[in-house]
Amino acid sequence: MNPFRYERVQNIDEALRAAGQGGRFIAGGTNLLDLMKENVERPARLVDINRLGLDQVEPLPDGGLRIGALVRNADLASHPWILERYPLLGCALMAGASPQLRNMATTGGNLMQRTRCYYFYDTATRCNKRTPGSGCGAVGGCTRIHAILGASEHCIAVHPSDMCVAMAALGATVNVAGPEGRRSIPFQEFHRLPGDTPQYDNTLREGELITSVDLPAQGFASRYSYLKIRDRLSYAFALVSVAAALRLEDDGSIAEACVALGGVAHKPWRLPEAERMLTGETPSVRSFTRFADALLEGATGQGDNEFKIELACRATVRALTQAANGTPQSQVDKRIA
Known part of the structure; x- marks a missing residue:
């Protein structure tokens, strides 16, 4: 693992300024630290956002629900409003990872998960997602876990999240803050297909931070x-x-x-x-x-x-x-x- 600087911030403005200096946001770290250990990600600075207060689940005026980006997966899966109104999301969360990981992983971090493609994690192999233009070792290789839809000649990796599948079905919205202000992204537009730029997993702009996810009022609680x-x-x-x-x-x-x-x-x-x-x-x-x-x-x-x-x-x-x-x-x- 390469040396890096660690910084703990107290509010969103501090977080955005730190990210603008080459920082990467970290909360639970259940994916980012793995990537750093494997030398796939090499950030010079980690910006700890755990003190930003984005750990609440709150009702919205239209009957929906707002989930803070720092709400832990385990807490969200067992939240009374999720169990009662959005059990599909609770089930997806419980299907993912292990109890220990769910205790640390956050809503925002789950959205930012990177693929578990063997070739992406192995720095000795070719991977356009890790090193653009190097080629895709998975094409013609071991493909048991790989994509059957939306792939390209440059990348056939899949997104690994369970939570995100439920949020996509529920029609969630992702709220972000960045250097140019705040905006909301429909869930279907948040993650990207690889095309010829597979190094980009999502449509976040440089330095943007996920602050919350909104669920619509319709939760399909019965069927x-x-x-x-x-x-x-x-x-x-x-x-x-x-x-x-x-x-x-x-x-x-x-x-x-x-x-x-x-x-x-x-x-x-x-x-x-x-x-x-x-x-x-x-x-x-x-x-x-x-x-x-x-x-x-x-x-x-x-x-x-x-x-x-x-x-x-x-x-x-x-x-x-x-x-x-x-x-x-x-x-x-x-x-x-």
């Missing part, structure tokens, strides 16, 4: 499911995950559907135009399969990960069926219901 398919049932990243939420009419037909996939792309994968196909439909394996086919249109395997296409289709149908039946996947007994 939801977070289904995570992985190589083992504990402490493993998703091969495919599905956050599914439904709102049904009195006659049982679908009034609204929101679905996001994880483990399949450089960002949580959601297609609102495909979701509209389900409006007015009766919940069934047939209608859910048609939707899954539309959601996965254009999916392409890279050798070892070709199985993910069928897996993602089946997982989507299963998660939507669970949501429609009001029987969400348990994050305690992880056997698929």
Whole structure:
């Protein structure tokens, strides 16, 4: 690990000034410190933001909820308002990492997670995300965990977060502060596809700091499911995950559907135009399969990960069926219901 300077700040203005001097924000450090140990990230200065007071969960005037960027994953997963109004998010949080990591990891840090691609972490291999222009070692390499959607010739890595998949399905908004002021970013616009600039994971501008995440009033508290398919049932990243939420009419037909996939792309994968196909439909394996086919249109395997296409289709149908039946996947007994 390279030497670095550590600075603890007391307010957002101090944090932004420090970041402008080549600093990187750190809170729980559950990803950034790993990257520093592996020599992937080499910041000259770490700016500790734990004293900024961004650790509250607060109601919004429109009925939604504001989650401070420093709220720990464990605290958020067990918060009464999340359990009652946004259980999909709570389930996704409980599906991620380990209890020890959830006790340290923050909402903002979860948004900023970098890929767990083997080639990104191994500095002896080629990686356009780590060293732009060097090539992608994953293309033609070991691809079991890699993308089937939205990839490019320059990068086939996937975003690793569980929390972000649920937030994408719920239609969250990310609030940030920066040298040019404050702004809000719709969740679907926060993370990027790799294109020809895979070194950029998100649409944050230089020196910007995540301050909070807003959830809309509709939390789909009755019909939801977070289904995570992985190589083992504990402490493993998703091969495919599905956050599914439904709102049904009195006659049982679908009034609204929101679905996001994880483990399949450089960002949580959601297609609102495909979701509209389900409006007015009766919940069934047939209608859910048609939707899954539309959601996965254009999916392409890279050798070892070709199985993910069928897996993602089946997982989507299963998660939507669970949501429609009001029987969400348990994050305690992880056997698929």
